[in-house]
């Protein structure tokens with residue numbers, strides 16, 4: 001195979017895979033730049049950061065990290081090995097990673113299948129069935145995060161109940177915040193856009209005291225929207241990193257995406273739930289980590305994920321690739 005950065009078609013294939021990644025509110029806060037056919041740079045697009053929900057840019061970095069994992073897999077399946085230098089130049093604050101590719105033996109079966117899962121993965125905001133996620137799959141999810149240097153904890157019932165109470169409290173706080181609602185209105189749509197969360201992906205409104213999935217319909221009511229019951233004790237996963245700096249967030253994003261693609265590969269649906277993250281203080285993080293079911297967890301919570309078995313869901317739009325690729 002030719003070098004993956006050598007041709008327009010090669011670059012297009014890589015960037016198309018990268019931008020299929022999940023991103024907070026589908027902001028797609030990334031840009032790519034190909035430097036002299038040897039280096040593909042991943043940049044943050046700071047104009048797409050969410051000032052209310054994401055003042056520190058953590059969710060932006062996690063989103064870009066997810067795109068970076070897709071890019072790495074796409075390079076892998078061309079018979080090359082990605083060489084990634086994360087956050088290489090403090091003088092260029094938007095530059096998150098410089099990626100090179102060197103010839104290598106073909107991808108492992110796992111990497112080939114994770115790459116194949118990229119276009120099949122979609123966030124599901126629908127209720128999941130009572131069928132538990134089997135132990136073997138749970139182990140694979142934990143191993144996927146570990147392969148990226150990040151811990152995934154699968155909390156027991158007590159820790160799950162506590163986590164859900166934090167999500168619900170954060171959800172209520174956000175619902176009363178005009179700044180949050182204005183931001184949500186800006187990033188939701190009824191269709192016809194290439195970014196933002198379209199109303200056909202909102203899922204039903206939860207009835208009763210089920211899981212507090214983020215309600216994207218808060219700022220954009222949809223007439224005749226279904227109401228449905230969400231299981232009270234879903235299988236949650238919590239991603240944690242030791243540090244809490246941009247490099248850790250970028251790593252968390254790569255772990256998130258490896259976990260989500262692993263779930264897709266095993267037929268498991270998932271949705272991130274990030275409502276309480278920037279409201280968690282250290283005391284609450286430590287308190288959570290003392291709960292039974294989160295034994296070896298330590299560090300900073302970067303993501304809460306709900307896993308389960310649900311119906312197929314539609315994908316969200318993406319900006320066309322010429323909009324995100326800059327040629328040097």
Ligand SMILES: Cc1cc2nc3c(=O)[nH]c(=O)nc-3n(C[C@H](O)[C@H](O)[C@H](O)COP(=O)(O)O)c2cc1C
Nearest residue numbers: 022023024025026059062122123214272273274316
């Ligand atoms: C950092 C991050 C945070 C997210 N937070 C939430 C969330 O709190 N609730 C939710 O329903 N989806 C959340 N998502 C999923 C995005 O809304 C979703 O990826 C985006 O709308 C694109 O849709 P897709 O994942 O189906 O491609 C998050 C995704 C990322 C990467």
